Amino acid sequence: MTTFERAERLGKLPPYLFKEIDRKKTEMKAKGVDIIDLGIGDPDLPTPRHIIEALKEAVENPATHRYPAYAGMPAFKKAVAQWYKERFGVDLDPEKEVLALIGSKEGIAHLPLAFISPGDISLVPTPGYPVYNVATLFAGGASYFMPLLRDNGFLPDLSAIPDDAAKRAKVMFINYPNNPTAAVAEVDFFNRVVEFAREKGILVCHDAAYTEIAYDGYRPSSFLEAEGAKDVGIEFHSLSKTYNMTGWRVGFAVGNSDAIEGLGAIKSNVDSGVFEAVQMAGIRALLGDQSCVKDVIGVYTERRDLMVQGLRDAGFELDSPKASFYLWIKVPEGYTSARLATRLLEEGVVITPGNGFGEPGEGYFRIALTQKKERLAEAIQRIKATKL
């Protein structure tokens, strides 16, 4: 087979740390071992019925079969603005301050192409969602990693960012409720980010994929609730987690109109928008009955309580999360994150080692609550039975 010299940018990809674990997992599955996968953050619950019905109706209409408007259907953008007003009290101009995305990952991955040139820096949280760094590298930039430490509530310490990095920085990524640490941020933190960004001339990109998955009545804030946030930033949002729609590929970016226009300029040269039938289903999701979200939270709450208690009983140290469907847990003494993952895999339990999200994640592991209660209970039994 002919092979082809790959572009330099692919050589810049950070090493994939889960190769060995993936290999072992595949090998065990092939042998018929019963594996409980707590590694993947992909909801196991189905998309609510009324959203599926909306798609079915829309797809029957041939008008939806054509190329969509690049930036999103006016009705979809209006629905997003209405949802933002009701949920966060934030006003958005649907025409200039909303952009439909093929999932928030797509928007996050394209953003640096619009705002990062070779030699520029993105400020990137670590541990964190890997796309912020990789997209920066693909655009020819470099990441300055902001460590998220437990002592600081897993918020970046803005005062610790060196002047030199801040001067070269064009973009800052933040993400709350956070993947992988499950930490949350309040508006006072966002206010400090706005001040920092304004002073340094940085575009803030807040990834808000998990704001709707929150427990015990807690309601996470939007970055755009901070005073002056729209002057300095945008927010990425997604229907994936809120409505169990990861496979549908629909999300949106909102906020600063200049940044929205820049991202839109890249996108209009790369993709041709979100399938209109999916956007119409998205409108039903955003403006329809929200009791489905409450139901989903009810399911995750039971799972969270079961896992937090079970893991604490087994001697693990962890905070019970206020939001997101992740648990971020300390590895027991004498183990690295990778060694613990390998050991638990031998018992048929897949977890994600924290160092896979960046170096300060070493010493932690992540569990996703995207398995049924019975499977989670079984995972706890196996973990308890493991001599660690």
Ligand SMILES: Cc1ncc(COP(=O)(O)O)c(C=O)c1O
């Ligand atoms: C922090 C974070 N941001 C963004 C995404 C992307 O979600 P989507 O592209 O499905 O909207 C994910 C998915 O796991 C995520 O964890």
